[in-house]
Amino acid sequence: MCTAMAASTDSFYLGxxxxxxxxxxxxxxxxLNVVYQTNVxxxxxxxxxxxxxxxxxxxxxxxxxSPVLMWVKALDLVLEKMKSAGFDFSCVRALSGSGQQHGSVxxxxxxxxxxxxxxxxKSLHELLQESFAVSDSPVWMDSSTTDQCQSLExxxxxxxxxVDITGSRAYERFTGNQxxxxxxxxPNQYQETERIxxxxxxxxxxxxxxxxxxxxxxxxGMNLMDIFSKxxxxxxxxxxxxxxxxxxGTTVPSSTVLGLVSQYYVSRYGFPGDCKVVAFTGDxxxxxxxxxxxxxxxxxxxxxxxxxxxxxxxxxxAVEGHIFCNPVDGSAYMALLCYKNGSLTRERIRNECAGESxxxxxxxxxxxxxxxxxxxxxxxxxxxxxxxxxxxxxYSRENVKVVSFPAREEIRALVEGQFLAKRYHAEKxxxxxxxxxxxxxxxxxxxxxxxxxxxSDVFNAPVYTIDVANSACLGSAYxxxxxxxxxxxxxxxEATRKAPESQLSVSPTPGAEKxxxxxxxxxxxxxxxxxxxxxx
Ligand SMILES: Nc1ncnc2c1ncn2[C@@H]1O[C@H](COP(=O)(O)OP(=O)(O)O)[C@@H](O)[C@H]1O
Ligand SMILES: O=C(CO)[C@@H](O)[C@H](O)COP(=O)(O)O
Numbered sequence: 190m191c192t193a194m195a196a197s198t199d200s201f202y203l204g205x206x207x208x209x210x211x212x213x214x215x216x217x218x219x220x221l222n223v224v225y226q227t228n229v230x231x232x233x234x235x236x237x238x239x240x241x242x243x244x245x246x247x248x249x250x251x252x253x254x255s256p257v258l259m260w261v262k263a264l265d266l267v268l269e270k271m272k273s274a275g276f277d278f279s280c281v282r283a284l285s286g287s288g289q290q291h292g293s294v295x296x297x298x299x300x301x302x303x304x305x306x307x308x309x310x311k312s313l314h315e316l317l318q319e320s321f322a323v324s325d326s327p328v329w330m331d332s333s334t335t336d337q338c339q340s341l342e343x344x345x346x347x348x349x350x351x352v353d354i355t356g357s358r359a360y361e362r363f364t365g366n367q368x369x370x371x372x373x374x375x376p377n378q379y380q381e382t383e384r385i386x387x388x389x390x391x392x393x394x395x396x397x398x399x400x401x402x403x404x405x406x407x408x409x410g411m412n413l414m415d416i417f418s419k420x421x422x423x424x425x426x427x428x429x430x431x432x433x434x435x436x437x438g439t440t441v442p443s444s445t446v447l448g449l450v451s452q453y454y455v456s457r458y459g460f461p462g463d464c465k466v467v468a469f470t471g472d473x474x475x476x477x478x479x480x481x482x483x484x485x486x487x488x489x490x491x492x493x494x495x496x497x498x499x500x501x502x503x504x505x506x507a508v509e510g511h512i513f514c515n516p517v518d519g520s521a522y523m524a525l526l527c528y529k530n531g532s533l534t535r536e537r538i539r540n541e542c543a544g545e546s547x548x549x550x551x552x553x554x555x556x557x558x559x560x561x562x563x564x565x566x567x568x569x570x571x572x573x574x575x576x577x578x579x580x581x582x583x584y585s586r587e588n589v590k591v592v593s594f595p596a597r598e599e600i601r602a603l604v605e606g607q608f609l610a611k612r613y614h615a616e617k618x619x620x621x622x623x624x625x626x627x628x629x630x631x632x633x634x635x636x637x638x639x640x641x642x643x644x645s646d647v648f649n650a651p652v653y654t655i656d657v658a659n660s661a662c663l664g665s666a667y668x669x670x671x672x673x674x675x676x677x678x679x680x681x682x683e684a685t686r687k688a689p690e691s692q693l694s695v696s697p698t699p700g701a702e703k704x705x706x707x708x709x710x711x712x713x714x715x716x717x718x719x720x721x722x723x724x725x
Contacts, residue, residue, distance in 0.1 A: 398451025
């Protein structure tokens with residue numbers, strides 16, 4: 190029985206985030222105060238899986254996977270951590286979560302029974318050992334499915350036609366193309382698969398003890414769902430793999446209560462028997478919820494990937510960027526741009542130029558000139574998504590290509606280049622920075638004010654943050670709470686009215702606007718050149 194039953198803080202709502210490098214959890218009370226948070230780092234806390242940054246990069250440098258059992262074991266570990274810390278599971282009224290987008294999990298025939306029969310005397314890791322037809326799940330960093338992308342676009346009538354249906358042209362990391370590759374390269378494994386989940390719906394399934402449906406918002410990142418009817422598109426399914434619909438199940442609104450938590454968690458951890466599991470979603474949709482994004486705001490997530498996203502009412506899907514169903518408002522959408530070369534590239538440059546120290550990296554940002562005296566760089570360690578190009582490209586103020594910069598210029602060129610790319614592509618999507626624009630920052634690197642200062646200067650807008658750097662996790666806790674009242678017509682905004690407001694972190698430096706307006710025009714020309722060079 191929950192020991193805190195008397196106050197308005199009597200109930201807890203849990204949000205989990207299965208992201209690239211770690212599993213995180215946040216608990217909020219009924220007043221939306223954060224009461225607990227912890228995490229499990231895959232590389233350091235589960236070294237037996239030998240991941241680097243949570244993933245395995247295969248010999249072809251294009252295939253990128255994560256062991257599905259690592260995610261299962263991380264859940265065991267996080268729940269044990271909570272138990273050891275004395276977390277009162279009996280107060281949890283609902284839970285939800287998010288997962289890195291696009292990644293897929295292949296449940297082996299018989300796995301549903303294993304999920305139903307979870308023995309509370311054993312760990313999930315022991316119980317689900319034999320439940321996966323594919324042990325290494327393809328993840329969002331994978332770019333090995335170019336052939337499948339071309340086939341899909343050809344089958345439906347070209348890139349724009351696919352965009353009109355699914356909100357995105359064919360992207361290597363999108364789940365449908367990953368499924369098509371598995372069907373082609375490992376037909377036996379595909380045959381053995383009774384259910385395909387996204388990382389998000391896989392995690393929901395483990396909590397439910399039964400297969401959890403894919404929600405509309407994360408389902409939008411598969412190149413399989415019609416984002417207007419919110420159903421699987423027949424032509425995309427047919428072009429991807431046979432008997433796919435039966436393996437995917439049906440899609441549901443993101444606020445759906447999928448069911449009650451499995452008896453396993455009741456017996457092993459003391460969850461109440463009526464604790465609800467609300468549909469899990471993608472980590473970027475989860476962040477939109479956690480930051481309580483409003484129309485007109487622009488969100489920048491600086492996690493393993495860097496993403497930029499916006500709330501939109503009337504989507505106009507284009508061949509650049511993605512349109513997803515909105516996770517908190519059934520009539521709205523979100524636009525998203527994703528950059529693969531985010532934190533991992535910043536870490537590389539930090540290691541090479543700042544002695545592996547974020548403090549030293551920050552000191553350089555603070556003490557170098559805005560605009561880097563015209564020295565610019567485009568740093569694409571791995572094949573980027575937008576633009577589809579690779580390599581490190583540095584230019585002097587005269588636009589002459591150079592092979593290196595001194596360490597201090599390298600750091601500023603990297604960070605300015607990354608944010609110029611975000612502004613350039615957001616503006617191409619139709620986004621306009623107007624007086625009153627707020628940039629909301631989240632993700633691991635949003636804890637670094639000096640990086641945020643560059644973001645603010647490049648966008649010429651104030652940058653706001655929330656207390657919890659992981660907004661996807663927080664958003665999942667908020668969504669868990671909202672899920673309990675959504676059916677009775679309460680909006681997400683109403684349900685989260687009491688949540689703390691985001692805080693102003695930094696404002697643009699006077700004079701930066703002029704510098705970056707000029708650099709933005711130069712950036713556009715340089716990126717175009719890089720793209721042409723890469724496609725040669
Ligand atoms: N002080 C800092 N300055 C810049 N980057 C940081 C800082 N602290 C953490 N990071 C970056 O945050 C990244 C992790 O971000 P996070 O949002 O937790 O990732 P994910 O959710 O994808 O697992 C790390 O790879 C690291 O580079
Ligand atoms: O592919 C995308 C979005 O389209 C990525 O943003 C993934 O969703 C991974 O997220 P992080 O682990 O970097 O937060």
